[in-house]
Amino acid sequence: MKEIAKAKIQATAEENQNLFFEYLRLESVSTQGRMISETAEFVKQLIEDFGGKAELLNDLGGHPIVCGFFPAGQKGNSEKTLLFYNHYDVQPEDPLEEWKTKPFEPTIIDGVLYCRGVSDNKANFMARLNAIQLLSESEEGLPCNVKFLIEGEEEIGSPTIDLYLEKHADLFKADACIWESGSKDSEERFTIDAGIKGIAYFDAWVESAEVDIHSSKGAVVDNAAWRLMHALSSLRTKDHQVIIDGFYEMMTPPTELEKSFVEKTPFNGEKLKENYGLKHPLIVEKLDRTPQEALILYPTLTISGLLSGYTDPGSKTVLPRKAQAKIDVRLVPGMDPENVYEVIRKHWDKKGFKDVQLKLLTGEKSFRTDLTDPFVDIVLNSAKKVYGEDVVLNPNSPGTGPMHGFGEHLNVPILGSGTSWAKSGAHAPNENIRLKDFYQGIEHMINLMNEFGLIN
Ligand SMILES: [Zn+2]
Known part of the structure; x- marks a missing residue:
């Protein structure tokens, strides 16, 4: 040619x-x-x-x-x-x-x-x-x-x-x-x-009463915000490991060839910290994977939004009746949006959070x-x-x-x-x-x- x-x-x-x-x-x-x-x-x-x-x-x-x-x-x-x-x-x-x-x-x-x-x-x-x-x-x-x-x-x-x-x-x-x-x-x-990662995007919410309540009643009444926080924190440890049964098990293990390419991809942690003004260490410092492996080969579990109670300036002593979260999971091969829904649902049911609602909003499978x-x-x-x-x-x-x-x-x-x-x-x-x-x-x-x- x-x-x-x-x-x-x-x-x-x-x-x-x-x-x-x-x-x-x-x-x-x-x-x-x-x-x-x-x-x-x-x-x-x-x-x-x-x-x-x-x-x-x-x-x-x-x-x-x-x-x-x-x-x-x-x-x-x-x-x-x-x-x-x-x-x-x-x-x-x-x-x-x-x-x-x-x-x-x-x-x-x-x-x-x-x-x-x-x-x-x-x-x-x-x-x-x-x-x-x-x-x-x-x-x-x-x-x-x-x-x-x-x-x-x-x-x-x-x-x-x-x-x-x-x-x-x-x-x-x-x-x-x-x-x-x-x-x-x-x-x-x-x-x-x-290839690309897939995504599963969820609404999660819990309701603890018909109306917002005077916070003095917090002595005896449960609170949607606490409830949702406990449910969310049951999904991931303080050291960023996802602890949902079956979550990592769904992943198709990467081949040696895939791993060899991942190893060669560049990553500049200092630049990342600088670009975003990061105030915390990178979460991979506590995990058993390199940043490259985390970015390419592992799923994420991200809280994308939280909403509950009074959030305007000053104080309002209220006990919120409802708390909501947005959860964004980036998927790798082997993971389906529906299967991710299933394992989170099962996890919450098993941990006593049957009242915490979960809804899959959008999903897209990954490809490699x-x-x-x-x-x-x-x-x-x-x-x-x-x-x-x-x-x-x-x-x-x-x-x-x-x-x-x-x-x-x-x-x-x-x-x-x-x-x-x-x-x-x-x-x-x-x-x-x-x-x-x-x-x-x-x-x-x-x-x-x-x-x-x-x-x-
Ligand atoms: Zn575009």
Whole structure:
């Protein structure tokens, strides 16, 4: 295969800049339903402009999904199909006063391109299209078939994606998938995620009376706040170990290969303390796991909110009738949201907290690519050619996304690649990418498709 010169990559990206900017100007804020159908139509047209076939799917409700297809060139491997997952929706642009530029007017300052949605995740889609054009125009042509699934509901939790994947599994059938995102870290190391954690999010509450009561009655009357605190503290020790029967037992033990990648991922505890102004030691200091293992291989159990009684200034001597908490559990492979509900429920029942209510609000399963799949090496090696030897591979990211349905219905390895950097500010004001990262992103996609087309 022939390499494509960096100058040629940049020139092509510049020729396509007008189309990129038109895409960025579309205010596709999914949570507010702004310009959703216009943007879906635009994305369909864009795929056609780059020589592909495209259609919109909306037979199962929700925002339209754009489905795209580019066949392998004459010398390419038509037996191999790569699926790209992207989303055309973006987060709201507020707070407006914190933007240095107009949020939906793409603006380049000193090699940095500012616009809402550029990092998350419109640039990644454009980088992929640029790579497809450059390969298609080369002597060898496109090395493999390429499919796109571009949804419009990622920023609102992808509520319908699994329905579409299940019904249209044949349409999206592929041998491997490149996820929407990827970034360099604060030390400029290119980072690839080969999975995601899942999540189970709960409401927990307890009621101890019909009405709030004068606190003098605390001499004889139980109190919802104390009750909930005892129930919550029965879940985890002071040293941060979760002590729910069956909680850690659900985890699928990580393989040696997964552990070896985890060991190599960087972690800077001092920087973390500084960035957040942490006032307590890191909890892993008391646990039998490294920070990397905790972030990637272990579940979390987080109290995300607490509400009870009087919390305004001054004193009000009241005994609260109700106490509520929000509980957020990040899941690793082997853990289902429903199973997590079951073990917490059983634990409370056994410990005498039958009166403490628990409700699963949302759940998403985790996903981890089989790291022995040859596609993992293709993604890694093609990245090293662009980004150097320092490329980091996380068996799964500590965060969550709609990856599980892709694994379940399409049965593909899934890895991320993207053009963001440590200060891209996704979801925040002044969202941006660096143009040099954009060109590298195109180069990575070119190398990756070239290598992918070669495997039998
Ligand atoms: Zn996002």
